Amino acid sequence: MTDSVSSPPDIVVIDDVSKTFTIRKDNSLKERVVTLGRRGRAHRETFESLRHVSFAIPAGSSIGLLGPNGSGKSTLLKVIGGIIDPTSGSVRRRGRMAALLELGAGFHPDLSGRDNVYLNASILGLSRSETDARFHEIVAFAEIEDFIDTQVKFYSSGMYVRLAFAVAIHTDPDLLLVDEVLAVGDEAFQRKCMDKIRQFQAEGRTIILVSHSAGQVMEVCDRGVVLSAGEVAFIGSAAEATKVHREILEGKRKQAFAEHEHLAEPRAYSSIAGITVNDGSGMPSSTFSPGDDLTVTLSIDHAVSHDRWNTGISIDTPQGQQVFGTGTRRLGVPHDAVTPGRVDVSYRLPAVSLAGGQYFVNAEVSDADGAPLDAMWQGASFFVPVEFRQTGTLYSEAIVAVRR
Numbered sequence: 164m165t166d167s168v169s170s171p172p173d174i175v176v177i178d179d180v181s182k183t184f185t186i187r188k189d190n191s192l193k194e195r196v197v198t199l200g201r202r203g204r205a206h207r208e209t210f211e212s213l214r215h216v217s218f219a220i221p222a223g224s225s226i227g228l229l230g231p232n233g234s235g236k237s238t239l240l241k242v243i244g245g246i247i248d249p250t251s252g253s254v255r256r257r258g259r260m261a262a263l264l265e266l267g268a269g270f271h272p273d274l275s276g277r278d279n280v281y282l283n284a285s286i287l288g289l290s291r292s293e294t295d296a297r298f299h300e301i302v303a304f305a306e307i308e309d310f311i312d313t314q315v316k317f318y319s320s321g322m323y324v325r326l327a328f329a330v331a332i333h334t335d336p337d338l339l340l341v342d343e344v345l346a347v348g349d350e351a352f353q354r355k356c357m358d359k360i361r362q363f364q365a366e367g368r369t370i371i372l373v374s375h376s377a378g379q380v381m382e383v384c385d386r387g388v389v390l391s392a393g394e395v396a397f398i399g400s401a402a403e404a405t406k407v408h409r410e411i412l413e414g415k416r417k418q419a420f421a422e423h424e425h426l427a428e429p430r431a432y433s434s435i436a437g438i439t440v441n442d443g444s445g446m447p448s449s450t451f452s453p454g455d456d457l458t459v460t461l462s463i464d465h466a467v468s469h470d471r472w473n474t475g476i477s478i479d480t481p482q483g484q485q486v487f488g489t490g491t492r493r494l495g496v497p498h499d500a501v502t503p504g505r506v507d508v509s510y511r512l513p514a515v516s517l518a519g520g521q522y523f524v525n526a527e528v529s530d531a532d533g534a535p536l537d538a539m540w541q542g543a544s545f546f547v548p549v550e551f552r553q554t555g556t557l558y559s560e561a562i563v564a565v566r567r
Contacts, residue, residue, distance in 0.1 A: 172257075174338055174369045175220040175243055180252035182213040182238055182393075212238040213249070214393040222258075222337070223367040225360075227380035227401055229408040230390035236373045237342055239390065240264060243371065244340050258337030258369075261287050263327055270323065272316035276307060279315055280330055287334040297333045304355075305329035325352055332359055339363060342373045357383065377405035377481055377521065381549055402519065402549040409481055409521040409544065433472065433528050436462040436505065438542035440524060450546050453517060453558035459510045459543070461526050471497045471531035474508050479523045479541075486517065486556045492533055516558040519549030 186208045213235045220226055228236045241247045243254055244262040269286055270279050280301055284294040302311050305325040307318075315323065331339065339360075360370060360383055374380050380387060380401050387404020389397040389411065397407040442448040443456035451457055459476050475490025489510070491497050498508070523541040530536060550558065 171222040171224075173219040174222040174257055175371075176255045177216055177218055177220075177239075177243065178253050178255070180213055180216045180239070180242060180249045180254060181211065182235075182242060182247070183250045184210045184212055186210055212393055213242070216252070216390075216393075216395055218388060218395065218398055220369060220371065222369055223364075224386055225364055225370040225372070225384040227384035227387045227404060228371065228373045228390065229375075229377075229380060229387055229404055230396070231412055233392075234390040235393040236390055237264070240340055240342055240371065240373050256338065259288055259335065260338040260340065261331040261334050261336035262340040263331050264340065264342045270315050270327070273314055275313060276302075276311040276315055276318070276326055279326070280311075283327070283330045284334060287331065287336075289334055301326075301329045301333050304333070306352075321352070328356060332363070336368065338369045338371070340371050343375065377408065380405055381520075382554070406521060406546050432467055432530075433463060433465045433469070433536040435526055435528055435537050435539040435542065436464050438462075438524050438526050438539060440543050440545050448545065450548070451515065451517075453547065453550075454514050457512045457515045457545075459512070459524055459526075461508045461510075461528075462505060463508060463528055464505050465501055465503050468500070468502050469498075469530065470500050472501065472536075473497050473529045473531070473533060475527045475529070476510050477525045478517075479525060480556060481521050481523070484556070486522070487512075487515075490527070492529075497531060517547050518553060518556050518558045519547050520556070521546050 216235075216239060228239060230236050238247070240262075241264060242249050243256070244260065244264060245254075245256075246262070246264060269283050271282065274282065280298060281291070281294050284297075284301075285291075289297075302308055305322075305328075307322050307326060310318065310322065315326070318326070341360075363370060370383070372380065372383055384401040387397070387399065387401045387408075388395060389404050389407045391411050396411065397404055439447055439460045439462075440449070441458040441460060442451065443458075445458070461474055461476070463474070473491040475488070475492070477488035478486050480486060522545055524543040524545070525538070525540045526542055527538040528536045547558075553559075553561065
């Protein structure tokens with residue numbers, strides 16, 4: 164009985180939802196007339212954007228929808244928002260909803276910003292008097308006072324986003340749906356939006372966010388849903404969801420790389436066969452805590468002998484920001500002579516203090532003068548559990564003191 168009282172009700176229930184789109188090959192009117200009535204099906208294809216998706220979202224939670232391009236994230240958000248109907252299955256919602264699904268959605272280009280505020284607010288369920296009471300707050304948040312009576316077709320993309328977001332958040336929604344549209348705004352506005360989203364969270368509202376940014380999902384969301392090829396690949400904590408998301412992306416990258424390598428000419432001289440990451444005991448590991456020892460081992464295949472040669476490694480974030488890099492040329496310790504065959508090179512990194520998140524390891528091999536012979540990007544990866552008391556890529560304890 165206690166659990167039923169303390170557990171929040173589900174605000175969204177997605178039950179076995181599938182969505183299939185029909186893609187026509189005869190795009191022009193002439194082609195459609197010619198193909199009308201004769202083998203019309205040969206000129207169309209079906210695409211399954213969602214396949215049997217089921218999960219529930221409790222009221223007051225913040226959910227991040229993750230997945231590679233084409234995985235069905237935006238389609239699912241539109242199905243939840245009632246913009247499109249599922250081919251099969253059902254979605255049940257409760258409470259007032261506001262959605263930011265695409266740039267300028269719901270705006271009429273020939274109307275002024277003022278008129279569009281009233282139009283959108285009406286669509287989202289506000290009365291004229293309610294919109295009157297909140298109008299000045301909406302315009303102030305959007306920061307477009309000087310352009311509120313200008314037709315929105317003359318607005319920049321940033322002005323579109325600011326006004327659309329301002330209207331949505333001032334309709335007092337129980338459920339807020341946000342697609343990648345926020346990425347269009349400038350950095351200051353994005354921060355302003357994040358502050359408003361945190362306010363909503365504190366008030367117990369529900370947020371569903373589609374984003375390609377693992378950092379943004381971990382910053383905003385407490386749960387994550389990962390989609391892959393239209394199916395649910397993972398449901399769980401935001402930190403674990405971002406890890407699964409990166410692993411799916413890495414798997415796609417490795418598959419594409421393998422296909423390219425299969426077609427490429429064989430490499431000469433030296434090549435990197437693989438990269439492994441080991442813990443302090445020498446065992447392969449994919450998860451490390453701040454302060455753990457970490458060893459990166461490169462397997463190098465030499466086709467010819469070298470009197471002197473070099474290697475290097477670097478560690479990057481998913482966004483490509485390098486957090487560490489070194490190599491034998493920088494260290495002043497080039498490798499000695501080697502004969503044809505495979506050798507392993509190890510870089511031991513004691514007490515690595517990286518903050519939470521996913522990291523990728525890159526490697527290169529070069530000759531005695533530093534001329535590159537081969538490189539492997541994102542040849543290995545590891546994960547550091549997220550510490551929600553800090554941000555950034557460096558882990559450190561923080562002690563706060565106040566002096567008067």
